[in-house]
Amino acid sequence: DDLQLDYYSQSCPKAEDIIKQEVTNLYDKHGNTAVSWVRNLFHDCMVKSCDASLLLETVGGIQSEKASQRSFGMRNFKYINTIKSALEKECPPTVSCADIVALSAREGVVMLGGPQIQMKTGRRDSKESYAVVVEDYLPNHNDSISLVLSRFQSIGIDAEGTVAILGAHSVGRVHCINLVDRLYPTVDPSLDPEYADYLKGRCPTPNPDRTAVLYARNDRETPMILDNMYYKNLLGHKGLLIVDQQLTSDPTTSPFVQQFAADNGYFHDQFAKAVLLLSENNPLTGDQGEIRKDCRFVN
Ligand code: HEM
Ligand SMILES: [Ca+2]
Ligand SMILES: [Ca+2]
Numbered sequence: 001d002d003l004q005l006d007y008y009s010q011s012c013p014k015a016e017d018i019i020k021q022e023v024t025n026l027y028d029k030h031g032n033t034a035v036s037w038v039r040n041l042f043h044d045c046m047v048k049s050c051d052a053s054l055l056l057e058t059v060g061g062i063q064s065e066k067a068s069q070r071s072f073g074m075r076n077f078k079y080i081n082t083i084k085s086a087l088e089k090e091c092p093p094t095v096s097c098a099d100i101v102a103l104s105a106r107e108g109v110v111m112l113g114g115p116q117i118q119m120k121t122g123r124r125d126s127k128e129s130y131a132v133v134v135e136d137y138l139p140n141h142n143d144s145i146s147l148v149l150s151r152f153q154s155i156g157i158d159a160e161g162t163v164a165i166l167g168a169h170s171v172g173r174v175h176c177i178n179l180v181d182r183l184y185p186t187v188d189p190s191l192d193p194e195y196a197d198y199l200k201g202r203c204p205t206p207n208p209d210r211t212a213v214l215y216a217r218n219d220r221e222t223p224m225i226l227d228n229m230y231y232k233n234l235l236g237h238k239g240l241l242i243v244d245q246q247l248t249s250d251p252t253t254s255p256f257v258q259q260f261a262a263d264n265g266y267f268h269d270q271f272a273k274a275v276l277l278l279s280e281n282n283p284l285t286g287d288q289g290e291i292r293k294d295c296r297f298v299n
Pocket of ligand 1: 241
């Protein structure tokens with residue numbers, strides 16, 4: 001059993017339209033939901049499988065991935081329920097939460113001015129959350145380039161794809177807690193000094209309260225557009241995270257940074273390819289897993 005295009009064409013023909021409509025409505029009310037759908041795809045699919053393991057709550061022996069360190073800053077989970085409810089109204093319980101994660105990311109990318117992605121469907125939902133192993137799959141903000149490349153390689157994304165998919169950091173925000181090590185006690189020499197001053201203004205103390213909402217936008221120029229400004233920023237030494245800025249200093253990745261910075265269309269093509277690979281990582285199909293009635297809980 002494999003994923004297929006328009007898997008719900010018989011069982012719930014309006015499913016994809018409903019998801020698109022709900023993502024659009026949510027974007028109109030809370031624009032940053034689109035950003036969240038993109039990050040959700042990474043945090044779900046990278047951890048074992050695109051199986052909505054990310055969405056389970058801590059309850060009855062389950063320890064939620066959402067509560068892990070790596071999920072810091074993730075938001076808008078409650079609006080997944082809005083999308084799921086609309087689908088349950090039309091055809092209960094048919095459309096998996098894993099496919100909601102995938103298709104909401106696809107539509108989120110479009111809302112943010114990114115490329116169209118031909119995503120397949122037919123994923124089923126896990127009965128487990130993998131909180132204890134999240135860190136074995138998801139890199140940290142200050143991990144080395146070789147570790148980052150090997151994590152993506154393990155799901156079939158090559159160096160060019162890795163540089164492309166990190167272009168997701170062309171939208172959204174980073175909390176000060178993930179930045180202060182590059183600002184205090186001394187400024188990371190790979191940061192543009194004026195930009196570092198701006199970031200220090202956003203993050204005025206070396207020890208930000210983890211619960212405070214101090215943050216900087218990933219991309220100051222076009223914070224809500226999934227474009228190649230990210231790469232232009234990297235070339236200008238305005239990468240926010242260490243994993244971002246490293247892409248320009250490593251000889252395997254820096255040629256791709258140059259190419260994407262020069263050609264937004266080419267970036268979009270490679271971004272679409274890499275996101276598609278991510279969305280197809282090790283899905284549950286056939287009689288594996290289940291179709292959750294509520295994305296937060298196993299049935
Ligand atoms: C080496 C890999 C990656 C690392 C270490 C990483 C790390 C991070 C960190 C630390 C943040 C900021 C969290 C916060 O402080 O609120 C962030 C934000 C974000 N990441 Fe990544 N990320 C990686 C790859 C990806 C990929 C592949 C995608 C999607 C395809 C992605 C999408 C996002 C988005 C959209 C945001 C903004 C979230 C928001 O504004 O709510 N990231 N990432
Ligand atoms: Ca998963
Ligand atoms: Ca941007």
